[in-house]
Amino acid sequence: MAVSINKNGQKIWAVRDRNAQLTRWFVYFVTVAVIMYCWQTISEATTWFFVLDAPRIAGDIGGRAMPPKWSYINELWKPLWDTINIATIGTVLSLIIAVPVAFMAARNTTPHQKLCRAPALLIIVSSRSINSLIWALLLVAIIGPGIFAGTIAIALRSIGFCAKLLYEAIEEIDEKQVEAITATGASRWQVMAYAIVPQIMPSFAGISVFRWDINIRESTVLGLVGAGGIGLQMQSSLNVLAWPQVSLILLVIFAAVILSEMVSAKVRAAII
Amino acid sequence: MNASMTASRKWRKPPMIKNPLMRWGLISGCLIYLVLAFGSFDVNWARVYEGLDRGWQFILAFSKPDFLSRKSDIIDGMAESAIMTITSTACGILISIPIGLGAARNIAPLPVYLVCRGVIAISRALHEIIVAILLVAIFGFGPFAGFVTLSFATIGFLAKLLAEDIEDTDRSQAEAIKATGASWWQWVTYGIQPQVMPRLIGLSMYRLDINFRESAILGLVGAGGIGATLNTAFDRYEFDTAAAIIIMIIVIVMFLEYLSGVIRARLQ
Numbered sequence: 332m333a334v335s336i337n338k339n340g341q342k343i344w345a346v347r348d349r350n351a352q353l354t355r356w357f358v359y360f361v362t363v364a365v366i367m368y369c370w371q372t373i374s375e376a377t378t379w380f381f382v383l384d385a386p387r388i389a390g391d392i393g394g395r396a397m398p399p400k401w402s403y404i405n406e407l408w409k410p411l412w413d414t415i416n417i418a419t420i421g422t423v424l425s426l427i428i429a430v431p432v433a434f435m436a437a438r439n440t441t442p443h444q445k446l447c448r449a450p451a452l453l454i455i456v457s458s459r460s461i462n463s464l465i466w467a468l469l470l471v472a473i474i475g476p477g478i479f480a481g482t483i484a485i486a487l488r489s490i491g492f493c494a495k496l497l498y499e500a501i502e503e504i505d506e507k508q509v510e511a512i513t514a515t516g517a518s519r520w521q522v523m524a525y526a527i528v529p530q531i532m533p534s535f536a537g538i539s540v541f542r543w544d545i546n547i548r549e550s551t552v553l554g555l556v557g558a559g560g561i562g563l564q565m566q567s568s569l570n571v572l573a574w575p576q577v578s579l580i581l582l583v584i585f586a587a588v589i590l591s592e593m594v595s596a597k598v599r600a601a602i603i
Numbered sequence: 604m605n606a607s608m609t610a611s612r613k614w615r616k617p618p619m620i621k622n623p624l625m626r627w628g629l630i631s632g633c634l635i636y637l638v639l640a641f642g643s644f645d646v647n648w649a650r651v652y653e654g655l656d657r658g659w660q661f662i663l664a665f666s667k668p669d670f671l672s673r674k675s676d677i678i679d680g681m682a683e684s685a686i687m688t689i690t691s692t693a694c695g696i697l698i699s700i701p702i703g704l705g706a707a708r709n710i711a712p713l714p715v716y717l718v719c720r721g722v723i724a725i726s727r728a729l730h731e732i733i734v735a736i737l738l739v740a741i742f743g744f745g746p747f748a749g750f751v752t753l754s755f756a757t758i759g760f761l762a763k764l765l766a767e768d769i770e771d772t773d774r775s776q777a778e779a780i781k782a783t784g785a786s787w788w789q790w791v792t793y794g795i796q797p798q799v800m801p802r803l804i805g806l807s808m809y810r811l812d813i814n815f816r817e818s819a820i821l822g823l824v825g826a827g828g829i830g831a832t833l834n835t836a837f838d839r840y841e842f843d844t845a846a847a848i849i850i851m852i853i854v855i856v857m858f859l860e861y862l863s864g865v866i867r868a869r870l871q
Contacts, residue, residue: 369686381743416640460856474654552732588728
């Protein structure tokens with residue numbers, strides 16, 4: 332808040348004083364300049380003729396895709412089942428690794444600040460920064476195409492996410508309960524089992540369901556790089572330009588994602 | 604209390620799900636599902652065993668990442684990813700704000716609310732790669748398709764969280780502004796905006812980080828960015844170049860996370 336006085340001696344109220352306002356304008360100016368520069372670079376790399384022609388092409392593709400080929404659905408049940416399995420088993424595997432990592436990364440439970448906490452944080456950030464599709468690409472090159480590669484890819488990507496949310500939950504626990512259990516003469520593991528675990532159990536369940544829901548969405552595209560699931564069908568349909576099949580697959584994916592999101596929201600509402 | 608009574612009343616940890624029928628039902632349902640799921644899992648262990656050697660080579664590649672032999676490709680790819688990230692985040696924020704306002708039940712009328720929520724649902728349900736495939740088919744190869752994809756994905760994320768934040772705002776502040784006779788615009792700028800601004804900035808920084816990570820995969824389907832370089836490196840089994848790219852992505856994401864942490868700490 333700042334009050335300035337104008338020539339006539341009247342007080343004028345403003346939200347910020349002059350220096351703060353000038354700094355603000357400068358930051359805005361730099362931001363806009365950077366964005367405009369970036370936009371110009373994209374614009375140069377774009378064939379604007381194609382972009383201007385886009386509505387016609389979109390209409391054309393839409394027209395070809397429009398009555399979805401309903402009979403194709405019989406070939407989609409198995410890939411859909413695979414997709415759900417990739418997401419679920421991937422989530423379970425990731426949780427098995429994420430729990431110890433989270434306990435090592437949380438300030439109040441880590442055995443050693445430097446030797447355990449730093450590597451755990453490194454695992455979390457590297458797992459989080461690499462998209463599951465890149466993990467899948469890598470695993471397909473290493474262990475061959477198939478559901479297995481997809482499951483491991485999902486698991487590797489989820490470790491960071493689950494461990495990060497879980498260790499934040501561990502750091503927010505009520506220390507009084509820990510103290511009370513410690514005062515009874517409980518060992519380190521008993522404190523863990525009776526003071527810490529019951530407190531983080533609801534957030535653990537919430538996090539796993541939340542990640543499962545995200546993983547369903549991610550596993551629908553893993554097939555594009557050969558890692559199994561419904562994406563495989565989509566890739567082959569796209570390769571032969573079978574647009575009615577593509578539109579059906581998109582509808583199935585849409586339904587699966589919405590359903591999983593509803594399930595996850597229901598479960599989380601029941602827990603919290 | 605005598606000894607026999609304490610012995611018979613042993614304390615047990617209360618279970619998390621109170622209803623025993625539901626508890627055992629859930630447990631057995633999960634077990635049956637896991638058996639079924641693992642049953643339909645056919646892993647070619649011979650192939651996995653063969654691949655372990657290659658996997659080990661890839662892990663070794665991280666000890667000697669090769670930044671130099673594909674230097675120009677890596678620089679071009681990274682620059683394109685960064686440019687796509689910045690423009691699409693900016694564009695996404697600009698579009699998310701009106702949609703977020705429209706999707707907040709306490710300030711928008713019902714028809715507007717439903718339309719905005721619909722846009723958000725579609726954007727959230729479709730994975731970026733699927734959107735990118737369709738947009739590459741429509742706009743042609745290049746960063747423009749990636750830019751539109753990321754902007755679209757930003758809307759689903761940012762508008763949803765912004766709308767939820769607006770719905771959680773303190774009513775009395777907004778009412779106080781309204782009581783001064785403010786117009787709708789003044790009401791939103793002075794009553795609502797100051798309450799949601801810190802969180803909006805925090806979320807935008809977070810989305811910048813996500814968009815960068817996503818831009819790394821859009822190249823797989825031809826929508827520009829570092830993904831194309833990474834894909835080529837994998838296809839040619841140039842693991843040391845791939846390791847270099849992955850290390851760069853991790854470092855940039857860590858830096859962005861640190862930056863957003865600093866900015867969020869200063870705002871609060």
